[in-house]
Amino acid sequence: MKRHQNLLLLIAVVLLAALPLWLVQKPAPDAEGKVTEIFAGADNKAKDLIGVIAPDYRPWFEPILEPASGEISSLLFALQAALGAGFIGYYLGASLTREKMRREMAKQMAQEQEKQTRAD
Amino acid sequence: MHIMEGFLPVEHAVGWTLASAPFVAWGLHSIKKRIDEQPEQRMLLGVAAAFSFVLSALKLPSVTGSCSHPTGTGLGALLFGPAAMAPIGAVVLLFQALLLAHGGLTTLGANLFSMAIVGPFVAVGIFRLARGLKLSFAISVFLAASLADLMTYVTTSAQLAWAFPDPLGGFTASFAKFASIFAITQIPLAISEGLLTVVIFNALARFNPQELRDMKLLPTNEARA
Numbered sequence: 551m552k553r554h555q556n557l558l559l560l561i562a563v564v565l566l567a568a569l570p571l572w573l574v575q576k577p578a579p580d581a582e583g584k585v586t587e588i589f590a591g592a593d594n595k596a597k598d599l600i601g602v603i604a605p606d607y608r609p610w611f612e613p614i615l616e617p618a619s620g621e622i623s624s625l626l627f628a629l630q631a632a633l634g635a636g637f638i639g640y641y642l643g644a645s646l647t648r649e650k651m652r653r654e655m656a657k658q659m660a661q662e663q664e665k666q667t668r669a670d
Numbered sequence: 671m672h673i674m675e676g677f678l679p680v681e682h683a684v685g686w687t688l689a690s691a692p693f694v695a696w697g698l699h700s701i702k703k704r705i706d707e708q709p710e711q712r713m714l715l716g717v718a719a720a721f722s723f724v725l726s727a728l729k730l731p732s733v734t735g736s737c738s739h740p741t742g743t744g745l746g747a748l749l750f751g752p753a754a755m756a757p758i759g760a761v762v763l764l765f766q767a768l769l770l771a772h773g774g775l776t777t778l779g780a781n782l783f784s785m786a787i788v789g790p791f792v793a794v795g796i797f798r799l800a801r802g803l804k805l806s807f808a809i810s811v812f813l814a815a816s817l818a819d820l821m822t823y824v825t826t827s828a829q830l831a832w833a834f835p836d837p838l839g840g841f842t843a844s845f846a847k848f849a850s851i852f853a854i855t856q857i858p859l860a861i862s863e864g865l866l867t868v869v870i871f872n873a874l875a876r877f878n879p880q881e882l883r884d885m886k887l888l889p890t891n892e893a894r895a
Contacts, residue, residue, distance in 0.1 A: 555808075556872050559865045566862045567730045574735040589731045592738040593672045593772075595851045596830060600677060603834045603844060609676030613771035626770050627727045634723030638870070641717050645877035 671741070671784055671826040671852065672766065675774025682833045687779030690756070693787045697756035704750060714874075714881060718746030719758045721870060725863060726762055726785075732855040740863035741822050744815030745870060747790030748797055749885060759786020784825035793818035807888065811871050816864030823852040823860075 570589075577586050600607060617623035678686070705712055725742030732738060746755045763781050766772040773781050793814040800810035831845035839846075875882055882888040 556869050559869050563862045563865050566858050566865075570731040570733045570735070570858070573733060574731075588735045589737050591729065592732075592736045592851050592855045593674060595736055596826075596848060597674055597677060599847055599851060600830070600834050603836055603847070607677075607679075607834070609674070610680065611676035611774065611776045613675045613767075613774060615768060616771040617769075623770060623772075627729070630765065631724050631727035634720040634725075634727070637720035638717055638724070641713055641720075642873055642877065644713075645874075649877050 671738075671781065671823050672763075672773035673777040673780055673826065673830065675767070675771065676776055677774075678777050678780055678829075678833050682829070683776045683779065685779075686777075686783050686829070690779045690782040690787060693753060693756040694760055694782070697753040697758075700751055700753045701757065704754070708884065711881065714749060714878070715746075715754075715758075717870075717874075718749050718755075719761065721745045721867075722755075722758060722762050723765075725866065726766070730859055730862065732858050734851075734855045736851070736855050738823075738852070738855045738859055740859050740866070741785050741789055741819050742863065742867075743786060743789040743822070744793040744811075744818045744863065744867045747793040747818065748811065748814060748871075748887060752787075752790040752794045755790035756782065756786045759790075762786075780829050781826075784822045784829065788825045789818040789822040792821040807875075808868050808872070812864040812868050814864075815867035816860040819860040819863040820853065820856055823856040824849065827852045 574588055576588055617626060701715065705715065722742035722745075725740040727739070729737045729739045743755045743759060746758055759782055760778070763773055763778055763785065767774050767778060796817050797810050797814035800813050801807075805813070827845055827848035830848045831841050834844055835841045836843035836847070875888060879888060
């Protein structure tokens with residue numbers, strides 16, 4: 551069980567992300583035939599809610615740089631994830647190798663010690 | 671949990687920035703102290719930052735029909751103490767605010783407070799509590815990371831409710847509305863974040879048990895948690 555713990559945990563994460571895609575039904579188009587988008591960002595929904603609660607509120611500052619399109623924005627998000635994942639992968643790989651070498655070194659030392667005691 | 675650029679009244683924006691700044695300074699100080707004492711932990715600090723980078727880039731669908739993302743701050747908080755995540759969170763949030771128009775400079779203080787201050791302190795508090803209750807290492811990590819994630823979104827809801835109280839029901843009604851967007855959406859994502867944090871801790875405990883023991887996260891007899 552212990553050995554497969556990480557695999558099981560990762561499967562659970564994938565299921566948690568995939569199940570909503572099955573469970574959530576697309577809402578029926580409203581009277582004007584407009585279809586509300588599902589799986590929009592919660593941040594955007596909060597922004598819309600601000601508009602409902604305080605209709606007079608006007609944002610007083612604009613983003614300095616806005617991604618030119620949805621594609622550019624997903625490019626940047628992918629870049630962000632890739633940078634992070636790349637570093638973690640590198641670190642785990644390096645740690646694995648270090649651990650392996652440490653074990654081999656210990657084995658070698660033990661063997662040499664054994665030889666020495668026999669020679670004595 | 672990103673409050674968008676310009677979407678907090680000026681007083682609130684300034685207030686949250688002032689509230690967050692000392693934590694960033696404290697965090698920088700504590701990171702510097704730790705790296706001076708144990709320079710070999712520099713890489714691990716990078717891992718904590720990288721983990722937050724990855725997780726906060728993943729927008730996952732949730733049962734409420736909207737998308738949100740985990741924060742990844744639990745790992746770093748448990749490894750380096752709660753304050754250390756404030757400057758790391760600032761880097762992540764700045765990247766998103768400047769390049770992605772996700773979050774913003776005027777809302778940086780508020781977003782920092784929820785993601786990189788409340789979250790990490792909740793993580794460390796829950797972890798200590800869970801360990802005190804003799805829960806296993808994996809369960810404690812799971813609870814710490816997932817509740818940190820959830821509390822981050824509860825904080826965002828409270829921040830928005832404070833800035834935009836409902837004309838009829840005031841703060842409470844407004845909080846309930848924002849929480850129904852943020853906190854409910856976040857529940858499955860918080861569980862995912864908890865599970866992913868356990869995964870990375872398992873990997874670290876396997877290859878770097880000595881480092882974790884040095885951090886007093888693992889008792890000497892529980893290397894393979």
